[in-house]
Amino acid sequence: MHLSPDEIIFWQHGFIKLNATIVYTWGVMLLLVLGSKLITRRLSTGLKRSRWQNLLEIVVTMLEKQIADVGLQQPKKYLGFLGTLFLFVATASLCTVLPGYEPPTGSLSTTVALALCVLVAVPLFGIADQGVYSYFKSYTEPTIIMLPFNIISELSRTLALAVRLFGNMMSGAMILAILLTITPFLFPIVMTALGLLTGMVQAYIVFILASVYIAAATSEQKPKSGSARTAEA
């Protein structure tokens, strides 16, 4: 029983290793890119459209509506980044129905990478929206004494994002592995279903938290709504 898919190594040549995490990440990427490419080859704007296009439209409109609900003014600007976060984590978790697959988000490497992407994206969107000086000035609000605390809160919520996703995915896989050695037939199926549910909830959580952080970074000039600031931490 292994702690993370990092330990399953498919191929190794000196320093370069292909472990299960990277191979399954490539698999999920291939699935998402190929699937989208195939579905969007013949887009139709009329009433008659293929059901796959309908499915993609449902997903995209739902994501856009959620981003607008959080308070971001132009959802389409952020839809690429935030939507990819959601789709990657959701697909990585849904594919657990395939036998022999381990979600790459069950490895700390993947979740830290995603959290680092959010850590870099939040200031980028903030600066793109407000300008460099105004964004950095927002770190010194309400007083200059809060500057180290604001920086620490940025780093700690990135860490929390990574560990939350890692812990949820890893615990699902581990409980499944333990139960398989105890009661092979009934409980692992129930636990897989529970793992699917928590995977989708965690994908939504990562998406919503990233959009709340971006909303907090881009809305400093407007009169603050209580939810954006108090949702941090």
Add this chain to the structure above:
Amino acid sequence: MDSMTMIAVASIVIAGITTSFGCMGPALAEGRSVATALSALAQQPDASSTITRTLFVGLAMIESTAIYCFVVSMILIFANPFWNHAIAQVAGK
């Protein structure tokens, strides 16, 4: 008791206590938050999507503290640096 035994006993006992105590607080907190969300839903059913979304975000935040405790337990059991160091010393002798 030599140091290897002490490391093993401490790791095992603390791993169990970490998960058990670490899950009590979040469970109580989540119960309270769901109860408050339900009463808010009963008072204002048309705000249900906002309430549900906020509830889920809050539950994930609370859950993450339990996950921290779980991760510490797993580290103690499976990736314990003190145990690995002790094993390496015994193997090196």
